[in-house]
Amino acid sequence: MMPVMLLSDLASHLSLRSGPSVETGWAAAEVSAVTHRADWVTPGALFAAIRGERHDGHAFLQEAAERGAVAALGEGLPAGQHSPLPYLQVPDARAALADAAALLSGHPSRELKVVGVTGTDGKTTTSWLTAALLRAGGQSTGLLSSAGYQLPDGQLRAYPAHFTTPEAPQLQGLLREMVDARAQAAVIETSSHALTLERVRGVAWDAAIWTHLSQEHLDFHGTLEDYFAAKRRLIERAPLAVLNLDDPWTRHLRGVAPQELTYSAAQAGADWRASDLRGEAGGRASFAVDGPAGRFRATLPLAGAFQMGNALAAMAAAHHFGVSAAELQAGLREFGGPPGRMETVPSRPGQPRVVSDSAHTPLSLENTLRALRPLTGGQLWAVVGSAAGGRDTSKWGPMAAVASAWADQVILTEADHRETPLEQILEAMSAAAGQDNWQCIGDRAQAIAYAVTHAGPDDTVLIANKGGEHFLQRGRTVYRWNDAAAAAAALRGEVYRPQEAEQG
């Protein structure tokens, strides 16, 4: 439950550009919440009018007032517009939104050990690993990730809208819920969008984990350098940085945080090192760990050499916060893994191994296929799409090229093509597929069904790029969706029929 604040008190904490435009009685107004969405306004809320890429939040001031908002903030009213609410003019509306959210939630991050995880791939897995290891060390821990969020009870819950890192009011509210549920620590998967759009402003970080950088989100950031600069902000804000020495971008992060721990699966100079990777039955990986917690062998129920790096990063952070070597070993051994990350879909004898994975960058797709190859006696199949409509379209070709190079059989299909014609994406993808081992099946359910019913018992079918996501967007229509459920239906011989969803 958020505390109520006088608008005048709240305003004194925001850097105002000018006083409220409506003077009478404004200061005594009581603010109970803040939101950037007019349709989420509750009575007593402060409405942040944000000028976005598609809308100007000022267009929704009247709606906010009708829903019971007591005031609004923004960077200035458009010429000729009158605000029906007391209006606080601020230099940066997103920053003010985040500051107000942190204040109204009572700065919950200050009551938690907060670990942020950023990087292109591996954020979700590393966030989940870090939370699991902190819990293995007896620390009550909350988790915010693109697979959903968890309070210390470990139950997975969904946000009202699909986000890796939600907007500041949701984020701060969830951190408050964690504190109220007696969490001691929180792990926050932190996207570059969140860092650019001030969603995590006001979070008191205790550690920042860096996985690595590769091509992604160039639609939003323009260049890889800008994308990197956005992610670097997390390292700049944390007192401790946990850095991947195997990533070339890490050299630009050295010395940025006051304290550093490095990790590597290849270099002897790192604080935390992994070596001697051995694959075990059922896709488990075992490897030797050498670092501040001593030397020991770790077993992880996830396939892939890159998982050693994710595990090292999580161990470094958890050990820094007091988790012992024995607890790290136990936490890794029992790690459940996030849904849709190397998730095995149960199949019967005689059916192929089916794996759902969120790999949605060329590098992560290559890593995933390489990890699955040694587990595959027969052929390796990849069902792959690439998103459009405000997403990084320069990945289309590289995703297909990687699939064609590393899988034996490739089915190119849809993945949130939004308002871009699917044919355009599939044409670009098929033109880039280097070998003659692909076919296009636009309907994702049919593509999955084709692969799992044509693959042999020794084959592996990777269903890539959506992982545990709950929605699929075609044109403007959003469907409830789950790759694992689509595959399970096909394995039972049933047709998967997604229902239209109402988007939050």
Ligand SMILES: CC(=O)N[C@H]1[C@@H](OP(=O)(O)OP(=O)(O)OC[C@H]2O[C@@H](n3ccc(=O)[nH]c3=O)[C@H](O)[C@@H]2O)O[C@H](CO)[C@@H](O)[C@@H]1O[C@H](C)C(=O)N[C@@H](C)C(=O)N[C@H](CCC(=O)O)C(=O)O
């Ligand atoms: C590119 C991006 O991140 N865009 C975010 C941005 O959108 P925008 O600038 O277009 O905002 P807008 O739609 O023009 O709206 C402007 C303002 O009017 C408000 N509004 C708008 C319409 C309305 O009817 N009522 C209303 O109040 C909006 O709430 C907003 O405050 O600001 C909006 C609200 O603040 C966000 O919802 C929106 O995220 C969209 C939905 C999104 O898809 N974001 C993705 C790309 C994203 O954030 N992804 C990252 C990374 C994922 C990964 O790791 O791969 C994530 O953290 O999830």
Ligand SMILES: Nc1ncnc2c1ncn2[C@@H]1O[C@H](COP(=O)(O)OP(=O)(O)OP(=O)(O)O)[C@@H](O)[C@H]1O
């Ligand atoms: N350290 C890593 N380096 C390269 N690839 C990785 C790494 N860790 C995981 N991957 C691959 O990338 C995929 C996505 O990983 P994960 O979901 O953990 O992180 P993410 O992509 O950062 O998160 P999100 O799905 O929220 O964007 C995994 O399923 C795996 O195939």
